[in-house]
Amino acid sequence: MKLQDSVIAITGGGQGLGRAMSEYLAAKGARVALIDLAQDKLDESAEACRAAGSEAKTYVCNVAKEEDVERTFQAIIADFGQLNGLINNAGILRDGLMVKFKDGKLDKRMELSQWQSVIDVNLTGVFLCGREAATRMIENGDQGAIINIASISRAGNMGQSNYSAAKAGVSALVPVWAKELARYGIRCMGIAPGFIETEMTASMKPEALEKMTAGIPLKRMGKPEEIASAAAFIFENDYVSGRMIEVDGALRL
Numbered sequence: 001m002k003l004q005d006s007v008i009a010i011t012g013g014g015q016g017l018g019r020a021m022s023e024y025l026a027a028k029g030a031r032v033a034l035i036d037l038a039q040d041k042l043d044e045s046a047e048a049c050r051a052a053g054s055e056a057k058t059y060v061c062n063v064a065k066e067e068d069v070e071r072t073f074q075a076i077i078a079d080f081g082q083l084n085g086l087i088n089n090a091g092i093l094r095d096g097l098m099v100k101f102k103d104g105k106l107d108k109r110m111e112l113s114q115w116q117s118v119i120d121v122n123l124t125g126v127f128l129c130g131r132e133a134a135t136r137m138i139e140n141g142d143q144g145a146i147i148n149i150a151s152i153s154r155a156g157n158m159g160q161s162n163y164s165a166a167k168a169g170v171s172a173l174v175p176v177w178a179k180e181l182a183r184y185g186i187r188c189m190g191i192a193p194g195f196i197e198t199e200m201t202a203s204m205k206p207e208a209l210e211k212m213t214a215g216i217p218l219k220r221m222g223k224p225e226e227i228a229s230a231a232a233f234i235f236e237n238d239y240v241s242g243r244m245i246e247v248d249g250a251l252r253l
């Protein structure tokens with residue numbers, strides 16, 4: 001697929017990896033539909049995409065809410081007249097051990113709300129946006145690709161029952177959607193980033209960040225552009241589908 005003049009929707013497009021991917025694709029001529037929770041962040045990101053040389057429109061939407069997602073994808077088709085791709089990137093962290101005992105006594109557990117909030121955004125949100133994007137693309141006769149952003153944590157990371165489960169889930173959806181949507185000319189791929197320099201990782205404790213970087217064979221965190229170039233490759237190569245690309249500096253959990 002040619003990125004020039006294609007229309008790509010990016011969830012969580014207001015900051016971090018979502019913004020980096022939006023700017024990168026805009027610089028390659030893609031028209032971008034940026035989806036996020038807050039208008040101010042969206043406005044900044046859209047401005048950066050326009051400066052990179054393309055058209056950008058913004059949509060305030062909670063990806064975990066079915067009515068928001070339906071309204072957003074209808075609006076994208078109405079605004080752009082086509083849709084050629086989606087990057088399911090919006091995600092949150094609510095880390096904690098499933099159970100923690102101190103001196104033989106129960107200290108903390110992962111609350112059901114902590115579990116559910118991550119499943120709602122990182123897994124259900126991906127399902128809702130994927131379903132809606134595919135529906136509108138097929139209805140409109142548009143071909144293209146859906147990319148699910150997973151994580152190295154999909155292999156199972158301590159303190160991340162909720163996040164690891166959601167990321168394993170969105171990775172499992174990749175071959176399912178690749179098989180189901182191939183007949184409509186829609187491919188599906190996943191990207192599993194390692195630790196990348198964004199607001200999400202900046203919120204980690206410095207000691208934890210240092211320890212983590214030391215364990216990466218390439219001895220540094222990844223850059224958002226390195227994830228963005230993997231996304232561009234997926235859109236541009238029409239024979240990749242149903243697989244994960246791991247961009248993690250050779251780190252294995």
Ligand SMILES: NC(=O)c1ccc[n+]([C@@H]2O[C@H](COP(=O)([O-])OP(=O)(O)OC[C@H]3O[C@@H](n4cnc5c(N)ncnc54)[C@H](O)[C@@H]3O)[C@@H](O)[C@H]2O)c1
Nearest residue numbers: 012015016017062063089090091151193195196198199200
């Ligand atoms: N940064 C990393 O090292 C890293 C590593 C592996 C995977 N990832 C994944 O990459 C994706 C982006 O991560 P990031 O580091 O850029 O995070 P980030 O926190 O910097 O950005 C996430 C964006 O998603 C938006 N968002 C959150 N909940 C939303 C909702 N319900 N509806 C709509 N938008 C919502 C936020 O407002 C924010 O703009 C996430 O799925 C994350 O799990 C990141």
